Structure formats: C-alpha cells, structure tokens
Amino acid sequence: xxxxxxxxxxxxxxxxxxxxxxxxxxxxxxxxxxxxxxxxxxxxxxxxxxxxxxxxxxxxxxxxxxxxxxxxxxxxxxxxxxxxxxxxxxxxxxxxxxxxxxxxxxxxxxxxxxxxxxxxxxxxxxxxxxxxxxxxxxxxxx
Numbered sequence: 001x002x003x004x005x006x007x008x009x010x011x012x013x014x015x016x017x018x019x020x021x022x023x024x025x026x027x028x029x030x031x032x033x034x035x036x037x038x039x040x041x042x043x044x045x046x047x048x049x050x051x052x053x054x055x056x057x058x059x060x061x062x063x064x065x066x067x068x069x070x071x072x073x074x075x076x077x078x079x080x081x082x083x084x085x086x087x088x089x090x091x092x093x094x095x096x097x098x099x100x101x102x103x104x105x106x107x108x109x110x111x112x113x114x115x116x117x118x119x120x121x122x123x124x125x126x127x128x129x130x131x132x133x134x135x136x137x138x139x140x141x142x
Contacts, residue, residue, distance in 0.1 A: 005074035008081045008109050011116040012072060016087060020067045022059045028052050030117055033110065037121035063092040070102070079111040086132075101125045 001009070011030070018026035031050030059065065072085035084106040092098045108120040129135050 004076045008074040012083045016067045024055045027055050065091040081109045
C-alpha cells in the first residue's frame with residue numbers, strides 16, 4: 001500500500017478511535033469538512049459537518065460504545081482518496097438493550113495542510129452470512 005493510502009487508513013482509524021473514546025473535539029475536527037453522507041442510523045442524506053453538540057448528544061445517549069475495524073482498503077490519486085471496508089460497533093443506548101452491528105463503509109477523503117480528512121461518507125448495515133456475503137434467501141427471486 002502506498003504511503004498516501006496508509007495515511008488515509010490512519011485517518012480512518014483515528015476517526016473511529018475518537019468516537020470510541022468519546023473524544024468530541026477530535027471527531028468534530030476530523031468531520032469539519034464533511035459535505036454530507038448517509039449513515040446507517042438514518043436513511044436521509046445528512047448535509048452537514050459534524051458539530052460538537054451533535055456528536056456530544058449522540059455519545060451522551062450511550063451507556064457504552066466500542067468499534068472494531070474488521071477490514072479496510074484505500075485508494076488515492078493526488079489529493080483525493082477513498083477508504084472502504086467494514087467495522088463492528090458494539091453499543092448500548094440508555095434504556096435500550098445492547099446492540100452489535102457490522103457496518104459497511106465508504107468514505108471520501110481530501111488532503112490539505114492539515115492532512116487527510118473526510119469530505120463524504122456512506123455507511124450501511126446488512127445481514128451477512130459466515131463468509132461475509134449476503135444471504136441468498138434475501139436476494140432470491142421467487
């Protein structure tokens with residue numbers, strides 16, 4: 001993997017670590033240039049960067065939150081790059097049962113004087129079989 005692509009991977013790792021450690025300032029700084037994206041918790045397009053009150057509000061509603069990066073890939077050309085892969089979130093919202101989800105993600109990154117940072121993202125959750133594939137019973141035409 002090229003140095004540039006390794007830098008994108010490190011930026012993704014840093015972002016996930018910020019959310020897991022509830023480091024609002026770092027999460028907001030890394031997401032300040034986001035122009036929008038789709039997250040698995042909400043179908044609607046989110047056309048705003050991360051704001052401190054949004055990040056803190058989400059994290060304050062959790063009894064715990066953990067994230068494990070399962071796999072990640074990166075590609076770049078010049079000062080634009082993408083990362084894609086999967087991670088597993090384990091969390092418990094206050095007053096709710098514990099949850100664990102495998103999240104598939106793609107994120108677009110831009111490099112400037114501050115380094116690599118997100119400018120757009122897409123995340124979704126799907127049921128996968130033990131081989132990481134869609135269960136055929138969900139896609140079979142009957």
